[in-house]
Amino acid sequence: MRELLMIPGPIEYESNVLNAMSIPTISHSSKEFLSIYREALQRVSSIFGSETGDNIPFIISGSGTLGMEVSTVNFISRDSKVLVVNTGYFGDRFVDLFSRFTDSIEQIKPSLGEAVDPSLVKEKLDTNEFDLITVTHVDTSTGVRNDIKKIAEFSKSSNTLFVVDGVCSVGGEYLDMKWGIDVAFTASQKALGAPPGLTVGVAGGRALTRMGKLKPLTFFSDLRKWETVSRGVLDSKGGYFGTPNVNLITALNVSLSNIMREGLEARIKRHELMSSALRSGIHAMGLEIMAKKSHANTISAVYLPDGMDSKKFLGDAKDNGVVFASGLIKEVASRYFRIGHMGGIGPAEVLITLGAIERALKAGGYGVKAGTGLTAAQEILFKSD
Numbered sequence: 001m002r003e004l005l006m007i008p009g010p011i012e013y014e015s016n017v018l019n020a021m022s023i024p025t026i027s028h029s030s031k032e033f034l035s036i037y038r039e040a041l042q043r044v045s046s047i048f049g050s051e052t053g054d055n056i057p058f059i060i061s062g063s064g065t066l067g068m069e070v071s072t073v074n075f076i077s078r079d080s081k082v083l084v085v086n087t088g089y090f091g092d093r094f095v096d097l098f099s100r101f102t103d104s105i106e107q108i109k110p111s112l113g114e115a116v117d118p119s120l121v122k123e124k125l126d127t128n129e130f131d132l133i134t135v136t137h138v139d140t141s142t143g144v145r146n147d148i149k150k151i152a153e154f155s156k157s158s159n160t161l162f163v164v165d166g167v168c169s170v171g172g173e174y175l176d177m178k179w180g181i182d183v184a185f186t187a188s189q190k191a192l193g194a195p196p197g198l199t200v201g202v203a204g205g206r207a208l209t210r211m212g213k214l215k216p217l218t219f220f221s222d223l224r225k226w227e228t229v230s231r232g233v234l235d236s237k238g239g240y241f242g243t244p245n246v247n248l249i250t251a252l253n254v255s256l257s258n259i260m261r262e263g264l265e266a267r268i269k270r271h272e273l274m275s276s277a278l279r280s281g282i283h284a285m286g287l288e289i290m291a292k293k294s295h296a297n298t299i300s301a302v303y304l305p306d307g308m309d310s311k312k313f314l315g316d317a318k319d320n321g322v323v324f325a326s327g328l329i330k331e332v333a334s335r336y337f338r339i340g341h342m343g344g345i346g347p348a349e350v351l352i353t354l355g356a357i358e359r360a361l362k363a364g365g366y367g368v369k370a371g372t373g374l375t376a377a378q379e380i381l382f383k384s385d
């Protein structure tokens with residue numbers, strides 16, 4: 001039986017992306033690869049809304065966690081003060097990362113399932129104490145989406161650099177460097193629709209100027225090195241720091257071309273519709289979503305019925321053809337599961353997913369009438385026709 005992968009990355013890829021992975025590796029310094037790399041960087045700029053200005057895109061071998069490091073550590077010193085908006089597991093990860101470089105870390109920690117209130121961020125930024133703030137656009141552990149546009153309005157008039165972790169958002173949610181974001185990044189395996197192994201992002205002019213005044217704190221994550229590579233590639237001269245992942249960049253470029261063909265706006269609207277159909281089905285089955293109001297287009301964290309064992313539920317769902325992810329927030333990990341709904345997600349995946357949830361709930365002894373979730377989702381999909 002075929003299984004559908006519905007975890008929040010890696011995701012199921014389009015067939016042309018998979019095909020691109022099977023092409024023999026060409027020289028990383030060939031003209032052919034230079035042209036692919038350049039095109040991929042240009043497309044990255046475009047997806048982050050940063051075609052103009054002094055922004056520099058980057059594509060570096062490594063996962064999203066490398067993106068977290070590259071996008072922050074280059075803009076701070078050992079005595080910098082940083083602010084972390086912590087809406088879940090990946091907010092904790094920023095704190096862990098910063099703790100290696102500075103002792104001055106402050107956090108704003110909304111209660112579980114809540115997005116940050118932008119006015120609280122404004123209050124902090126108005127003190128002008130912070131060198132840098134990080135916000136996780138969509139925390140993959142909770143499915144909560146933060147209001148990046150509003151926060152950018154406040155950060156751009158402060159001295160605080162605004163860094164956005166867009167790992168679980170870029171390609172499925174609206175995000176635009178022009179709002180006033182200084183640095184944003186994602187990883188290849190989520191809504192960008194390529195295999196894992198690349199971090200992708202953009203650093204803006206204000207961040208690069210700050211970087212120029214600071215001493216590098218790392219080596220492989222030193223954006224000065226990668227900036228030189230990106231500029232060289234964009235100028236068609238080429239550049240080398242570490243051997244680029246030729247096959248992955250080739251596959252990423254194909255996936256980015258799929259996104260451009262569909263149109264970013266249309267793609268985000270599709271994600272919006274699919275997530276609302278999915279959530280409607282989930283609510284209809286009597287289940288609760290962790291994100292209280294501001295839920296993501298790309299991932300949903302769903303509480304299981306009281307007393308239902310999450311391991312058994314995930315096993316039953318897999319036996320019914322769909323793979324979900326387990327909970328990541330320690331205190332409630334055994335009480336919820338996560339559904340990734342990004343990339344090529346369409347009505348077929350939504351309905352298959354809800355069907356598998358219904359059957360897994362039934363296998364766990366939870367009384368759900370056959371088709372309850374499916375009907376609710378169909379109603380949303382019908383309305384959109």
Ligand code: PMP
Nearest residue numbers: 063064065090138140167168187
């Ligand atoms: N930030 C967010 C929001 C994420 O979802 C993830 C990965 N799930 C990361 C950072 C880290 O990315 P990676 O696992 O690719 O290192």
